[in-house]
Amino acid sequence: MQFYNPRKFMVAAVAALLAVSLAGCGGSKSNSESSPSASPSPSASPSPSASETPSASPSESAEPALDLQGATVKIGLWWDGADPRSIAEADRTPADDEVIALIEAAEKKYNGKIEYVKFGDYGKYVENFTTTSLAGEPFADIVVLELFWSFPQLVNKGFIAPLDDYLDLSDTKYISWMTNGGKFDGKQYGFIDSPPSPYGIFYNKKLVQEMGLEDPFQLQQSGSWTWDKFRELAKKSTQDTSGDGKTDVFGFIGDMKTSLEQFVYGNKGAFDKDESGNMKFSMDSANSIQGLQLMYDMYNVDKSIVQPAPEEGNDKAFIAGRSVMYGGFNWEYSGLKDNMPGVELGYVFFPKAPNATDYTAFTPYGNMYMLSKYSKHPEIAVKIMDEISLHGKNKELAMESWKNSWPPEAYETRVQMYDKIDYSGSFIAVPEGDQLVDQVVKDITEGKVAPATAAEKVKNQFDANIQKMLGE
Numbered sequence: 001m002q003f004y005n006p007r008k009f010m011v012a013a014v015a016a017l018l019a020v021s022l023a024g025c026g027g028s029k030s031n032s033e034s035s036p037s038a039s040p041s042p043s044a045s046p047s048p049s050a051s052e053t054p055s056a057s058p059s060e061s062a063e064p065a066l067d068l069q070g071a072t073v074k075i076g077l078w079w080d081g082a083d084p085r086s087i088a089e090a091d092r093t094p095a096d097d098e099v100i101a102l103i104e105a106a107e108k109k110y111n112g113k114i115e116y117v118k119f120g121d122y123g124k125y126v127e128n129f130t131t132t133s134l135a136g137e138p139f140a141d142i143v144v145l146e147l148f149w150s151f152p153q154l155v156n157k158g159f160i161a162p163l164d165d166y167l168d169l170s171d172t173k174y175i176s177w178m179t180n181g182g183k184f185d186g187k188q189y190g191f192i193d194s195p196p197s198p199y200g201i202f203y204n205k206k207l208v209q210e211m212g213l214e215d216p217f218q219l220q221q222s223g224s225w226t227w228d229k230f231r232e233l234a235k236k237s238t239q240d241t242s243g244d245g246k247t248d249v250f251g252f253i254g255d256m257k258t259s260l261e262q263f264v265y266g267n268k269g270a271f272d273k274d275e276s277g278n279m280k281f282s283m284d285s286a287n288s289i290q291g292l293q294l295m296y297d298m299y300n301v302d303k304s305i306v307q308p309a310p311e312e313g314n315d316k317a318f319i320a321g322r323s324v325m326y327g328g329f330n331w332e333y334s335g336l337k338d339n340m341p342g343v344e345l346g347y348v349f350f351p352k353a354p355n356a357t358d359y360t361a362f363t364p365y366g367n368m369y370m371l372s373k374y375s376k377h378p379e380i381a382v383k384i385m386d387e388i389s390l391h392g393k394n395k396e397l398a399m400e401s402w403k404n405s406w407p408p409e410a411y412e413t414r415v416q417m418y419d420k421i422d423y424s425g426s427f428i429a430v431p432e433g434d435q436l437v438d439q440v441v442k443d444i445t446e447g448k449v450a451p452a453t454a455a456e457k458v459k460n461q462f463d464a465n466i467q468k469m470l471g472e
Helices: 007-025 094-110 122-134 147-156 176-181 205-210 216-221 227-236 256-266 286-301 314-319 330-339 378-387 392-403 408-418 433-445 451-471
Strands: 072-077 113-118 142-146 199-204 250-254 323-329 345-348 361-363 367-372 421-423
Touching (some): 072 378, 094 113, 094 378, 094 392, 122 142, 122 147, 142 378, 147 451, 176 421, 199 205, 199 256, 199 361, 216 227, 216 408, 227 250, 227 286, 250 256, 256 286, 256 323, 256 361, 256 433, 286 451, 314 323, 323 330, 330 345, 345 408, 367 378, 433 451
Parallel strands (some): 072 142
Antiparallel strands (some): 142 367, 199 323, 199 345
């Protein structure tokens, strides 16, 4: 699946969610329950990510018979090509054929039809889902939804239902990304059989060797890839190689907000949650401030982060050799490789934070399949979703693909990342939350404002917006 950055769409989409939820549900009770892939495998963005296809769970003959009596279970999403039956036979992969067989078996087993329904307007997608639901006919029984749409708004407004009563979530076939990212308030709402694209650090092995630097992959494998080592490596690789008195190679470049998420969340901090998981402004917690301080020090003290921000884009600056390390999503690898002939690229996790026990890749993007609470066939819909998914087969397919395209060391990191991805995007659900985090990043970098001061400047508004959202 392709991956698209949703930041340019999400503000309007979240605003639409709030408006529609308020208009449609003002008198209803709050309810706390709750790539184009060939089957349920949504992406981490407004378009499917380069993810794999879905798998079968063993049929359970002891179950009471469930019968659709010819009815149709609909799966809703916003992209083309989700139904493998729509792909020309000559263009189908073995995975497509496998999913088609699973779909046909499910249709026969439940005596009904499975239909993929596309609503392509991402900005009005939630509005369409909520208004059709309130009319008693949700446009789909199983609906792909962004996590920041779902939690807490769509759960609290009673539009989506939990899966706990229909699935044995202790089964190891369910990946950690699903059971962690798709859970809210103790209930499992999201279903997915492959994780989104992780955010890590690409690095130019040629420059690392020429500069006599320690290799990040070797440091990672030995458990020594820490904040201190990362900062040291970035400082050493920030150099004036031309002798004109100006820095022309920096240590690091990347999207500052997404990189800040790695620092803060990796250190067991957060933007919008306290240690108990309650929604509350938390950029001023001790763990979060440590993450903000790392960015401040690298940008303002060490000056090891490319500055000013390159007009041509972060990736282009890295390709041009202006930085030794680059924070990026794994789907960017093929483009970097194609534009850096003769350069071997390394790929590692962001460094282990002082309060971390392991390497983790955090992503603010993540969508999963959710059960419409207005579905007329909820149990069958969930079982169908489960039975046409590829589960563990997805990882096998992904690993096979990476092994044929990634260098051995980068491949090893990518395999490790599959089971070590966590969600950091809940702050996007907060009205203006995304922009307020932007303001903190801008103050720290461009304004050289102390981290604690930058956080304090947005605290009252951030907390007020959280309370407004929870109270609506």
